Amino acid sequence: MSAARTARTATRTGAPARGTTFRETMLGTLRLDDEDRTRRVRLDLTVCADRVLRLLGTTEARATGRIRVADMVDDPCAEGELEISPLARRRIRYRITFTADGRRFALDGWKSVTPRRPVASMTVLTYTLHEDGARIGAGTLLFPLGTGLLPFLASFRFPRREDPGAFLVPRWHGEPGRTEVWYTTLTDPATGTGLWLHHELTAPADGSEPYAHGWAAVFPPDGPVRHARFGPTPWAPGESGFSADGVAVRPGLLSGAAGGGTLSWRLAERPVAEPLFTFPRWSWRRPLLPAAQMLPAARALYDGTFTHDDTTLTLTAAPGASARIYGHGNARRWAWLHADLGGGDVLEIVAAVSTRPGLRGLPPLVFLRLCRQGRGWPRRPERSAAGWAGAGRFRADIALPTWTVTGRTGLRRIRVEVTQPADRTLTLDYTDPDGGHATCRNSERADAHIRWERWWFGGWRTEAEWTLEGTAHAEVGTR
């Protein structure tokens, strides 16, 4: 499917292309009905809307955050809804629920916007406090214009909102010499077992019939790596993903069997993060690079079963991710890492040397995306691969069993060291559309050490450091 068609599909679902997030802090007071004193209140909210804020209309948004009421409440998990309609309804309504000492409270109030007092009416939130549906108090929260306006405005983001399922739709449309891949890697948190499901469509460069094939591999902690192939089988175009030889990739579901039933799986996939474009987004939309890789969801959780050698793994909320590749074939050399860093943070690296004449002599281009606290780093994917006309690009040292990536942008730098022990690594042959072969060494139980530093007045200070033991997903390919 072409990029344009993908975009149309997303439009047909009716979902807006971008959302809105911002943070807001308000300070004020609360007077309980049975008290004759006021308590100080602080409300810190992160607000997310599924669409770009409509100033002339109404925007419904979700809010999470922290509420503190002096000597009464400190709940960091307050949540609720906002109805933002400053002009259409002249109202910005907040409904926040929170708990304290087993009591459940609901704050319900709204700013009543009036053109006669625009500033006061946009900054004063008058509210009523309820407990179990009964009113227990009332108060006022004030947005502190002097100290709060700049952080409030600076906190606005308009992230793209994409349907992970839309990225599973096949992109191949009959061109010869193309490879398209749907692959999933995950780690069972209960046993430490790593899983790899690889689904591939190959359209040979000589124009012969395309075929679908793939494999599944399991990386148990206490035994040898097992894998089994399925296919090849003639490619039957599908609408919503990969489907061949009884193996299917559909939005929210992975199922199939390989090796004549030696390995079989049925997994439900729950995306829990936004899409992650390891390569620049434009390169996925317009396939100008030899190949591009992206993750429909930077993190996903898997539930279901995976059976191998009469052993059935039952997975519950196993972390991992699915990824997509579309291009002309495998690289000349490459390294790949997917590391779930915990707390919602993810590191994705693809370092590759192209097979194209002229490009094959270059050092590996490193595409590195660190998603930390909802923000991506480096800000542009091109930055790590190309630097400033080559200067300052990230560097990869591809070797086995340990390969490294280092890089710096501005005041931050990263060092990633990935180790793929031989006993936890599976070696497979890849076949390119042009008939060439590459050797891939993959481990879903790799180790990784990541250090992220920030320059601060003359020295580098470690801002975050992660060590993954057997939970990193990595691969090194050579010819």
Place this chain on the structure above:
Amino acid sequence: MSLTGLVAALIADDGTTDWPRRVPARLESVLTTMPRAARVGVRAAARGVDAYALTRTGRTLGALTVSERESVLNELAARPALLPLLDVLKVPVLLAAGTELMIEGGPARRGFTRPDPPLDLTPAHAWPARSTADAVVIGSGAGGATAARVLGRAGLDVVVLEEGRHHPTESFGRRTPLDRFTELYRDGGATVAVGSPPLLLPTGRAVGGTTVVNSGTCYRTPDHVLSRWSKDFGFAPADGFDPYLDEAERTLRVATQPLDVLGENGRIALKGARELGWRAAPLRRNAPGCQGSCQCVVGCPTGAKQSVQLSVLPDACAAGARIVTGARVERVLVDTDGPGGPRVSGVRAGRGSGGFEILAPLVVVAAGALQSPPLLRRSGLGRHPRLGRNLSVHPATSVAGRFAEPVTAWQGVLQSVGVEEHHAHGILVEATATPPGMGSFILPGVGSELRRELESAGHLATLGAMIADRPSGRVLGRDRTLLRYDLDHRDAGRLMRAVRAMGELLFAAGAEEVLTGIPTTPRVRGLAELDAVLAGTSARRLHLSAYHPTGTIAAGADPQRFPADPWGRLRGVHGVLIADASVLPSCPQVNPQLSIMAAALALAEAAVRA
């Protein structure tokens, strides 16, 4: 400026008794409750009379002797063009003088006061600035209270917003009728419809609305009116109205007024009708156990009259409704950007300092036929060209008869007997007596003549007649109501016939003379003389007042003619239900409380079903 001189002149204060000296102070307190225009008008007129006195005598009224004052006033009264102006001046003065005269006569008889059933009342200042409800009812009168009860019983969380205060029954006994009058009526009872002729159109403002100050007369909507509502206008509840009227009657405990406390005024009406062979009977009223206090129009001091704050609102509160008092709704809030068109989202109300908002998906507008259209206009919902038009009232006039024997009309039922002989022609005569000075009848004369009339008012029997009008009025304004009413030619004729019918009735009952209320010929001593007087005058010379405004947001089938649909839902917005007198498509031709309640019952039940 002091009003002492004018008052002294009008009621001939000769210093022989105390009560006239207290009238100016009482008048001042009356004026403070009146609208600014009325206050300014009265003071300007007083200044004018003073200026006239200064021109004629070199001194103002206050500095003149009794006979000089009398002479000045008689000079003014000799000019026919000034008589209507003098009569307007006399209205507040008679109010104050009547009260003082009543106090002079000794403390009022105190009847047994029943305890009021409980209400869930919250003053506006204690209501939270932000709250939510399932339904907000604007107004606690006949329509609003009934709608609140229906919605509350359906399980909805209902808030009733009332601009006035709550007046418990026991508070009525503590204050003079005049004090209550100025508190219970909007604009101190001086709401005026501008037009030809101007009409006084008093409406109540309290928890219970106008039902607190009405006469308690409960007529069922006549069949021919219902038929017209159904066939000509497509007002849906009119088909099958009877069960709702029955329900309203049960709630208000409506029954025919027993004769024991009827009072002499009513008996005279019955006697006159009997002599003439006219259809007349004690009225059906909602006052079981009425003790004939004759104070219905200033709040029943015994709690016998089942105004809605004693009958309907307690049920509503028992079903969970809450009443906020002293809350004037500034606007109905509308969400204009939702799917499916504009939708109501709540109300904003004022309460002196700041205001409060209540969000609710259903807003019942029951602020009365005179207040609801401006409310909708200032809420941006007044775009329908017929909104505020189609104002029907019952133009009314009074006639008094002087009898040889004492009548003491203020002892007995205020509105006691209905004479329906001419009802088919749109004229309903009702024997109506009021506390001194509060009726629509203005005693004739100035100076010592007026004083004599005041002191011999105990020999007067008073009849009132209201006529079914053509809708000839408009409610204008956004923030303040401005009324325009031009009496239709047909209705003017009806009024003249009504005066004649009342005169005939009084003479038949044995009246020595009849006070016509016409400034130029205030007294007639026979029917022939009355006919001659009526032949030489027009309805515009009568003292007219009007009651029972209806029809300003009429419901009906034709979207071009009716701002509300057949089930009372305001067109052009979702979630606004009209449930007061304004929803009635035309004049009900009888005292409308039952009609309003039955309509509100039917419309609110339909809203709940929807």
